[in-house]
Amino acid sequence: MTVKVFSEALGNYVEVPRPLNSIVSLDPAATEAIFMMGAGRLVKATDAFSYRPPEAKLVPKIGSYTHVDEDELRRHDPDIIFTSTGVQRELSNKLLKSGFNVYPVPVATSVGKILDNVIIIGEIIDKKKEARSLYLNMLSKINPLIGTIKQATRVYVELDLGGPITPGFPTHISDAINILGGINVFDDVDEAYFEPKAYQILERRPDLIIYEPKRGAKVDEAAVIERLKARGINIATSKIRITKGDFLAHMGPTFITEAMYWMQQAISSAN
Numbered sequence: 001m002t003v004k005v006f007s008e009a010l011g012n013y014v015e016v017p018r019p020l021n022s023i024v025s026l027d028p029a030a031t032e033a034i035f036m037m038g039a040g041r042l043v044k045a046t047d048a049f050s051y052r053p054p055e056a057k058l059v060p061k062i063g064s065y066t067h068v069d070e071d072e073l074r075r076h077d078p079d080i081i082f083t084s085t086g087v088q089r090e091l092s093n094k095l096l097k098s099g100f101n102v103y104p105v106p107v108a109t110s111v112g113k114i115l116d117n118v119i120i121i122g123e124i125i126d127k128k129k130e131a132r133s134l135y136l137n138m139l140s141k142i143n144p145l146i147g148t149i150k151q152a153t154r155v156y157v158e159l160d161l162g163g164p165i166t167p168g169f170p171t172h173i174s175d176a177i178n179i180l181g182g183i184n185v186f187d188d189v190d191e192a193y194f195e196p197k198a199y200q201i202l203e204r205r206p207d208l209i210i211y212e213p214k215r216g217a218k219v220d221e222a223a224v225i226e227r228l229k230a231r232g233i234n235i236a237t238s239k240i241r242i243t244k245g246d247f248l249a250h251m252g253p254t255f256i257t258e259a260m261y262w263m264q265q266a267i268s269s270a271n
Contacts, residue, residue, distance in 0.1 A: 005124050009085045009092075009104040016101075016124055022078045023125065026063055026091070029114070030082040030105050031056050032252035033121050037130035044076040052252060066091055070098060080124060108251040109192070110175040111142065111260075118253065138256045142179065145264050149181030151271045156185050156206035156238070159193075159249050160214045164231070166196050173248050176260050182208075182267045198232040208270035209238050210263070215245030241266040 004013040023042045025031040031050035034043055040053075045060045047068075062072040065087055073081070073095075081100050083092045086107040095102050103124055108114045115135055122131020155177050159165045167173040168189035177184045185204035186196065209228075213219040221240050228234070248259055 005103070005120075007103055009089075009106060010096075010102075014080075014101065014103050014124075016103075017079045018126060020079045020125055022076060023080055023082070024062070024073060024076055024078040025050060025082040026065075026068060026088065027082050027084040027105055028052065028250065029084070029108070029117065029252035030121055032250075032254060033118050033134070034082075034125060036134055036253055037118075037122055037125065037127040039125050039127050039130075042125065044078065045072065049246070052250070052254060068095070070095075073100065082121070107192075108172040108255075109170040111172055111179060111256065112175070114172055114251060114253065114256060115139065117251075134253060138253055141257050142260070145260055146179055147181045148264055149267050149271075151181075153182045153267050153270055154185050154205065154207045155182050155210060155267060156201055156204065156208070157210045157212070157248065159212045160217070160245075161193075161249070162214075163195055165193050168192055168194060172251055172255060176255075176263060177267070180260070180264050180267060201233050202235065206235065206238050208267060209235070209240045210243065210248070210266060211240060212243045212248050213245050217245055239270040241270070 001018045002015045003018055004015055007014050020042055022044050024045045025034060025043055026047040028050045031046050032052040035053050035056055040055055043059055045062045046056060047063045048061045051057045062069045081095060081102045083102055083104045084107055085104045092102050092104045105117055106113060115138055118131050118135050122128050157166055157173055166186055168186050168191045170192050174184040174187050185206050211224045219242060224240055
């Protein structure tokens with residue numbers, strides 16, 4: 001038996017077997033959601049960045065965001081492969097042309113989209129009840145945080161993604177800051193992720209700089225200040241908070257259950 005699930009990214013229906021026996025996830029957010037819905041045993045392989053939850057670290061790693069070992073993929077013979085839209089579009093198209101069954105999960109452009117993606121994934125893997133439960137759990141975490149930042153704190157977020165990248169309007173990070181009651185200084189920019197010019201940061205006068213290093217990197221406040229100064233960014237009045245790597249950039253459920261709480265505390269402490 002198969003069911004048809006519509007994919008907005010593909011503009012077509014994806015046929016999914018019932019029951020599912022084998023999943024390959026090349027999207028860390030999807031991997032986390034699948035495990036949190038209790039279907040981790042079905043995940044036979046993932047990308048190298050799927051390490052949430054801890055159990056996912058034990059699953060064979062056969063690819064990255066843009067490449068995958070197709071021989072290994074065939075060996076695992078997945079019923080469905082989860083990718084994401086955006087940077088994985090080319091990979092998704094390549095796998096489709098190779099005859100694999102692929103479902104590209106939409107990149108989260110808002111906190112709401114993280115919630116929506118749980119429902120989408122839950123339908124595909126036939127974990128509808130678990131998806132509803134996870135959805136409600138995340139929603140219950142969001143509601144107490146709404147508007148808790150009473151001062152309109154201006155926040156500049158910098159992600160070290162091989163270069164200084166900041167989120168614009170159509171991102172889950174910018175949306176989360178707004179939900180909390182803060183202001184992303186680049187919330188007026190249509191581009192999702194981009195490298196800002198020094199003068200653009202300076203003229204927006206952030207009250208708080210949130211710096212996210214590469215995963216595994218250990219960076220202190222003095223090092224962040226020096227990195228900013230080297231680019232001509234000297235904002236003595238801005239406070240600095242440092243996340244662990246791949247924290248705010250992550251688009252899975254724990255962005256809501258963990259990262260948004262960290263952001264609330266970080267922004268509150270800057271007032």
